[in-house]
Amino acid sequence: MEQLGLIADIGGTNARFALTPIRTIAPGEALKLTEADLIAPTALNGAEYANIADAIEAYLAGPAADYPRPEHSVMAIACPTDQDQITMTNHTWSFKVSELKATLGFKTLTFINDYNALANAIPQLDDDGLIKIGRGEPVVGMPIAVTGPGTGLGLAALAFNDNEPVTLETEGGHAHFAPTDETEIGILQYLLTKHDRVSNERLISGMGLENIYRALSSMAGEEKALSAPEISKAALDGSDELCGAALARFCAILGSYAGDVALTLGAKGGVFITGGIVPRFIEYFKSSEFRARFEDKARLAGFVQLIPTYVVVSQQPGLLGSAAVLNHRLNH
Numbered sequence: 001m002e003q004l005g006l007i008a009d010i011g012g013t014n015a016r017f018a019l020t021p022i023r024t025i026a027p028g029e030a031l032k033l034t035e036a037d038l039i040a041p042t043a044l045n046g047a048e049y050a051n052i053a054d055a056i057e058a059y060l061a062g063p064a065a066d067y068p069r070p071e072h073s074v075m076a077i078a079c080p081t082d083q084d085q086i087t088m089t090n091h092t093w094s095f096k097v098s099e100l101k102a103t104l105g106f107k108t109l110t111f112i113n114d115y116n117a118l119a120n121a122i123p124q125l126d127d128d129g130l131i132k133i134g135r136g137e138p139v140v141g142m143p144i145a146v147t148g149p150g151t152g153l154g155l156a157a158l159a160f161n162d163n164e165p166v167t168l169e170t171e172g173g174h175a176h177f178a179p180t181d182e183t184e185i186g187i188l189q190y191l192l193t194k195h196d197r198v199s200n201e202r203l204i205s206g207m208g209l210e211n212i213y214r215a216l217s218s219m220a221g222e223e224k225a226l227s228a229p230e231i232s233k234a235a236l237d238g239s240d241e242l243c244g245a246a247l248a249r250f251c252a253i254l255g256s257y258a259g260d261v262a263l264t265l266g267a268k269g270g271v272f273i274t275g276g277i278v279p280r281f282i283e284y285f286k287s288s289e290f291r292a293r294f295e296d297k298a299r300l301a302g303f304v305q306l307i308p309t310y311v312v313v314s315q316q317p318g319l320l321g322s323a324a325v326l327n328h329r330l331n332h
């Protein structure tokens, strides 16, 4: 049997695991994986395990019990991964990668940021994992950018060196928010009364949608607060005008920001919108101002018009990206 590696996608709630075949990639060859390369994919509830080693051993002894024990692993996790010590933000799990590797008896164990995995998933996705928004065509071999609203706003990019992806992990979601009209200047002014600085994440995330709604209601004379799901529900069923205005503004601001990402990274391979929020209202998003605002870059409009934008709707992009990174690391 071919050698299998262990991959994981560990979020605040779910810890997803799978095994994946370790491939030999010829120099210059592009890796192509499919969901069939994710063997025994399983989501465990992280809260049920005292530590990460227990969760991994439970996966290996349970869903993966019929396969040989892996010796190599790449795990994506929703927190910084540049130190040996990893402490999850929304979790009790805290561990040293070097100690975990010894405990598990693995030859290699690498942790990557969850957006690193999402970026590396993009070249592996087929058409049904992506929904194209507007015009533009990808230029093969040019950088791609992956960003989008969830609990926060992550941003990563891939550049390519002879088919070999080079990942840029960034904190671009925390760059300053740039308003484009009087209403957005009003939203910024409102948020500056609450925060010392206002990053894109303050508007483009679940919390961001709530902030936009709160700001617009305050500007209309009476500050009100609703949760992100409540705002999008009332916007979509047309029952609340202010919720409609907030969701429309959210999509428009996401468009301007995504256009800035395209300009900054020269992402002629495309800008890919991830996160759990936009796929919940894809038809609305298609007819929103997102794409017009993406292209609204004055003298640089011609640059961004050619760049395609997509929403990622694939179910397992984190695992697929971890499998891609595992294969690239073991081949080079």
Ligand SMILES: Nc1ncnc2c1ncn2[C@@H]1O[C@H](COP(=O)(O)OP(=O)(O)OP(=O)(O)O)[C@@H](O)[C@H]1O
Binding pocket: 010, 011, 012, 013, 014, 078, 149, 150, 151, 152, 205, 206, 207, 209, 227, 228, 229, 230, 232, 233, 275, 276, 277, 280
């Ligand atoms: N119907 C909805 N409309 C708008 N926002 C929503 C909706 N449902 C959930 N959210 C918001 O989505 C955010 C969660 O995003 P997402 O589902 O992408 O999780 P995540 O960031 O991937 O976290 P994890 O990795 O733990 O799953 C929360 O801020 C939540 O308020």
